[in-house]
Amino acid sequence: MKTLFERSVAGRHCSILPECDVPVRTPEHTRTQPLHLPELSETDISRHYTELAKQTFGVNDGFYPLGSCTMKYNPKVNEQAASLEGFAEVHPLQDHVQGCLEVLATAEKYLCEITGMNAMTFQPAAGAHGELTGLMLIKRYHEKHGNTARTKIIVPDSAHGTNPASSAMCGFTVVNIPSAEDGCVDLDRLREACGEDTAGLMLTNPNTLGIFDKHIREITDIVHEAGGLCYYDGANLNAVMGIARPGDMGFDCIHLNLHKSFSTPHGGGGPGSGPVGCKSFLEAYLPGEKVVFENGEYRWQERGEESIGAVRGFHGNFLVVVKALTYLLTLGREGVPAVAENAVLNANYLKHLLEGTYDVTNKGVCMHEFVLTLEGMKKETGVSAMDIAKALQDYGMHPPTMYFPLNVHEALMVEPTETESKETLDAAAAAFLEIYEKAKADPEAMHHTPLHSPITRPDEVKAARHPVLRYRFDD
Amino acid sequence: MNTPKELKYAKTHEWVRFTSETECEVGLSDFAQDALGDLVFVNLPEVDAEAVKDETICDVESVKAVSDVYAPVNGTVSEVNEELLDSPELINNDPYGAWLFRLKDVSGAEDLLDAEAYEKVCAEEEH
Amino acid sequence: MGSYIPSTVSQQEEMLKEAGFSSLGDLYRDVPEDLKLQGELNLPEGLSELETAKTMRRIASHNKVYESVFRGAGAYRHYIPAIVKSVVNKEEFVTAYTPYQAEISQGVLQSIFEYQTMICELTGMEVANASVYDGAVAAAEAVSMCRSPKKKKVFVSGAVHPDALKVIRTYCWAAGEEVCVLPAKDGRTDLSALDGEATCLYVQQPNYYGVIEDLKQISETAHGFGLTVIAGVEPFAMCLLETPAECGVDIAVGEGQPLGMPLSFGGPYLGFMATNTKLMRKLPGRIVGETTDTEGRRAFVLTLQAREQHIRREKASSNVCSNEALCALTASVYLAAMGPEGMKEAARQCYSKAHYLADRLEEAGLKRVYEADFFNEFVTVCDDPEALLAKLDAKGILGGLPVENGILWCATELNSKAEIDALVKEVSA
Numbered sequence A: 001m002k003t004l005f006e007r008s009v010a011g012r013h014c015s016i017l018p019e020c021d022v023p024v025r026t027p028e029h030t031r032t033q034p035l036h037l038p039e040l041s042e043t044d045i046s047r048h049y050t051e052l053a054k055q056t057f058g059v060n061d062g063f064y065p066l067g068s069c070t071m072k073y074n075p076k077v078n079e080q081a082a083s084l085e086g087f088a089e090v091h092p093l094q095d096h097v098q099g100c101l102e103v104l105a106t107a108e109k110y111l112c113e114i115t116g117m118n119a120m121t122f123q124p125a126a127g128a129h130g131e132l133t134g135l136m137l138i139k140r141y142h143e144k145h146g147n148t149a150r151t152k153i154i155v156p157d158s159a160h161g162t163n164p165a166s167s168a169m170c171g172f173t174v175v176n177i178p179s180a181e182d183g184c185v186d187l188d189r190l191r192e193a194c195g196e197d198t199a200g201l202m203l204t205n206p207n208t209l210g211i212f213d214k215h216i217r218e219i220t221d222i223v224h225e226a227g228g229l230c231y232y233d234g235a236n237l238n239a240v241m242g243i244a245r246p247g248d249m250g251f252d253c254i255h256l257n258l259h260k261s262f263s264t265p266h267g268g269g270g271p272g273s274g275p276v277g278c279k280s281f282l283e284a285y286l287p288g289e290k291v292v293f294e295n296g297e298y299r300w301q302e303r304g305e306e307s308i309g310a311v312r313g314f315h316g317n318f319l320v321v322v323k324a325l326t327y328l329l330t331l332g333r334e335g336v337p338a339v340a341e342n343a344v345l346n347a348n349y350l351k352h353l354l355e356g357t358y359d360v361t362n363k364g365v366c367m368h369e370f371v372l373t374l375e376g377m378k379k380e381t382g383v384s385a386m387d388i389a390k391a392l393q394d395y396g397m398h399p400p401t402m403y404f405p406l407n408v409h410e411a412l413m414v415e416p417t418e419t420e421s422k423e424t425l426d427a428a429a430a431a432f433l434e435i436y437e438k439a440k441a442d443p444e445a446m447h448h449t450p451l452h453s454p455i456t457r458p459d460e461v462k463a464a465r466h467p468v469l470r471y472r473f474d475d
Numbered sequence B: 001m002n003t004p005k006e007l008k009y010a011k012t013h014e015w016v017r018f019t020s021e022t023e024c025e026v027g028l029s030d031f032a033q034d035a036l037g038d039l040v041f042v043n044l045p046e047v048d049a050e051a052v053k054d055e056t057i058c059d060v061e062s063v064k065a066v067s068d069v070y071a072p073v074n075g076t077v078s079e080v081n082e083e084l085l086d087s088p089e090l091i092n093n094d095p096y097g098a099w100l101f102r103l104k105d106v107s108g109a110e111d112l113l114d115a116e117a118y119e120k121v122c123a124e125e126e127h
Numbered sequence C: 001m002g003s004y005i006p007s008t009v010s011q012q013e014e015m016l017k018e019a020g021f022s023s024l025g026d027l028y029r030d031v032p033e034d035l036k037l038q039g040e041l042n043l044p045e046g047l048s049e050l051e052t053a054k055t056m057r058r059i060a061s062h063n064k065v066y067e068s069v070f071r072g073a074g075a076y077r078h079y080i081p082a083i084v085k086s087v088v089n090k091e092e093f094v095t096a097y098t099p100y101q102a103e104i105s106q107g108v109l110q111s112i113f114e115y116q117t118m119i120c121e122l123t124g125m126e127v128a129n130a131s132v133y134d135g136a137v138a139a140a141e142a143v144s145m146c147r148s149p150k151k152k153k154v155f156v157s158g159a160v161h162p163d164a165l166k167v168i169r170t171y172c173w174a175a176g177e178e179v180c181v182l183p184a185k186d187g188r189t190d191l192s193a194l195d196g197e198a199t200c201l202y203v204q205q206p207n208y209y210g211v212i213e214d215l216k217q218i219s220e221t222a223h224g225f226g227l228t229v230i231a232g233v234e235p236f237a238m239c240l241l242e243t244p245a246e247c248g249v250d251i252a253v254g255e256g257q258p259l260g261m262p263l264s265f266g267g268p269y270l271g272f273m274a275t276n277t278k279l280m281r282k283l284p285g286r287i288v289g290e291t292t293d294t295e296g297r298r299a300f301v302l303t304l305q306a307r308e309q310h311i312r313r314e315k316a317s318s319n320v321c322s323n324e325a326l327c328a329l330t331a332s333v334y335l336a337a338m339g340p341e342g343m344k345e346a347a348r349q350c351y352s353k354a355h356y357l358a359d360r361l362e363e364a365g366l367k368r369v370y371e372a373d374f375f376n377e378f379v380t381v382c383d384d385p386e387a388l389l390a391k392l393d394a395k396g397i398l399g400g401l402p403v404e405n406g407i408l409w410c411a412t413e414l415n416s417k418a419e420i421d422a423l424v425k426e427v428s429a
Helices: A042-054 A076-082 A098-115 A127-144 A162-169 A187-193 A216-225 A234-239 A280-285 A318-355 A375-381 A385-393 A422-441 A460-465 B030-036 B089-093 B115-125 C009-019 C049-060 C082-088 C091-095 C106-123 C135-145 C162-175 C215-224 C235-240 C277-282 C309-315 C325-363 C385-394 C417-428
Strands: A119-121 A152-156 A173-177 A198-203 A229-233 A253-255 A276-278 A290-294 A297-301 A370-373 A411-414 B014-018 B024-028 B039-043 B056-062 B065-070 B074-080 B101-107 C153-157 C178-182 C200-205 C228-233 C251-255 C271-275 C288-292 C298-302 C377-380 C401-403 C406-410
Touching: A042 C082, A042 C091, A042 C106, A042 C325, A076 A318, A076 C049, A098 A119, A098 A276, A098 A290, A098 A297, A098 A318, A098 C049, A119 A280, A127 A162, A127 A198, A127 A229, A127 A234, A127 A253, A127 A276, A127 A280, A127 C162, A152 A162, A162 A173, A162 C162, A162 C309, A173 A187, A187 A216, A198 A216, A216 A229, A229 A234, A234 A318, A276 A280, A318 A370, A318 A411, A318 A422, A318 C009, A318 C049, A375 A422, A385 A411, A385 A422, A422 C009, A460 B039, A460 C288, B024 B030, B039 B089, B065 C309, C082 C091, C082 C325, C091 C106, C091 C325, C106 C235, C106 C271, C106 C288, C106 C298, C106 C325, C135 C162, C135 C200, C135 C228, C135 C251, C135 C271, C153 C162, C162 C178, C162 C200, C200 C215, C215 C228, C228 C235, C235 C325, C271 C277, C325 C377, C325 C406, C325 C417, C385 C401, C385 C406, C385 C417
Parallel strands: A152 A173, A152 A198, A198 A229, A229 A253, C153 C178, C153 C200, C200 C228, C228 C251
Antiparallel strands: A119 A276, A253 A276, A290 A297, A370 A411, B014 B024, B024 B101, B039 B056, B056 B065, B074 B101, C251 C271, C288 C298, C377 C406, C401 C406
């Protein structure tokens, strides 16, 4: 379909602004470069984006079992709360913001209770941003204790790619350790990796294979005994919230993805929110300001000199926090564990339906997600995980996460979430099974899927070899 | 698989073409380009960079992977093949024509493999 | 309690039984007992939707919403055309994930491609990424793009937004780099302390005090020292003033909030980043490119991915994955609705109204502190900012921001002449 620029007609416009009601002035040196913005009527704009929306698959378009991304339903009441004028029209540097401070203080209290942490910052704007912030806390902690030789962060090979990247941005050296056969941390390898130079460990539990690591206390003890700290990647919290707390597992700091576990929408790739929580001994290092409640009033309080400073302007993605708090108020103390239980139930039920046919890496109980490996299928028929994923598009569902975690070949990672019904899971399983049969019967046809999407498979090699990253105007 | 006899090879799949006693060109073998698939970009080293045998000197990118290129010998980078910046596909199309960089003051070439030995390494890797 | 779990109790039992579990608790048989939370979470009881909605309305009512705003300092109130919210609220855009599956994400991908194009147009630069978290982070990420194994110092103008400076400091501390702050002289960046020992220089245009910097001269001087020049720019100012490209800037970044995003107590906002093709592969985060599908039709995909964390892992120069896609969409729709003439007109009005406000305030005794020309913000003297701002507050006016040497005022196209006159009347009274 046409781009905005191809729809543009010289001289067309929307009438938005009144005439200037003060004397018009212009600065001395003005722009001479042409400014090509599209010239459109409101009808053009409306139709353009309606068409683009039709070519976009969201959670409301169908089942979205994208592993590790927790694509649950995004409740409307959250959106309604965030659009209230009393939140949306407030300047970040104004007074009379008791409501905003109450949101931040209450969300901090509830999320600390759920995670077993003592303090939290809402400055980080996404999960990866939270990771970076958490690692900075670890760096500052060692710095303050004179342990400048602690420069290594241990990361298992099953970790999200952001873990090693965040470590490197923070000036740490990454020590990758291979997972044990069951996907859990190999305790011996961990012991070998730990030493005088260990700054910390980054881990998610349940791990990326959807397994709860039973030895988690032993793991955090090993790291602590070596003098390191333990960081919890909260991407998989949906499986255990209200059931077990990272703080009780021995973690010292964590990040959460409010756009995963706490139902705020992903927006096609953000805005998210990646608050970072920590135990009391790290609180002084948190970035940004702290909200305190004194004499019946909320107020900002500067953090001291030990703070790492700031990782974002102002107070983070505030409206996302409003949505997450709305969600927590709705769920309450019974609702939070019910989310986790049903997320795990849905994953185990779907896994059970696929198990007889597909090769599931996790033979026992899974948590909120599980991983299929198409390695056998690939060897036998040439049909890859990608082919199966693309074929699923023709069944009106979003494919699972492909080729992750890296320690599984031809991986498809499936996370149904708790907001899907039994009927949806049954239908998804039927689609998976039908595709399996088709793949065996006619492997060649699978390479050409999807057949019913707005486009067929794009040429990614061409896109990367000769990048066209913007529309080119004739002049 | 094409493995020209007149070239030397490293176990890490680079080929070496000596242009004088102390100067050489380095590229990626046919086996390597085939295994990597369609290459989309080459991060070339800087001229004057020091090449240390068996250490990473630059990398090549396919759509979904990055692979390190190791220096097969010691030396100093004297020239890089800038044509590859715009046309990385040359490595796929003509691996032995598409040199990545040239080295001067070369040393440590003693244990490079000849074509026959290198083919054995490749055969083992295929298993 | 409210719930978004569709399964009925009997369905849950059926599913448990079929998958081989005796109860919901049995699902957690692998979790050691001593790790399980004993008792209930210390949270209130869940609420119905009606109660939740009421509670949030009550909390929101404890914030003050001003009729008239003359405060900017990094967060600006502009008029937002109705079409913007209507498009941005479309559920497909709101609820989609990052467009990994190109075949069913063409809408999001094309919208980002269009956004990248418009950011290039605003800044005059050649390539832009799909956004980062906000303007301050965009500045810090741009500084990271310049990282070098040999030089461990960066220069930052003392006349940039304090949050940008703080975030750059934090990122540089983590990466082991030293930040050298160049002092401001008469409201403009003083370059006399520059040297060639650093990787880059970060300046802001117009700067934190609203003053228009001589960006051309800054670029020329900094390039003379071999530094990469990064400018934090304001999107409306770019439609009126010489562009970063015209001034010789290497990386242009900025805060995109003025392009259709409400104040929102500071977020979600939009960090935009643009540069030249030479530095293209150093850009952090997502980038969308054009290609074709197997039928030869135009298609859009995430591209240049081998730069990114999920492939390069610890060798990636940035860890950004989720960015601010919906905010980027907001900016695109806003720019499409305003069009080139609308943007230039809005920029002229910002400039004209700020100058009108400055003249009137001067008549009222609040003289500007810096002589140099400004865009839509400026600093005036003020003996007792607290008293003045309290007086304005009582009339529903959010006055300028108190800064070191006075008050930092702001005007946009949204401030009518009548509003400005009313403000000045209070100041004079």
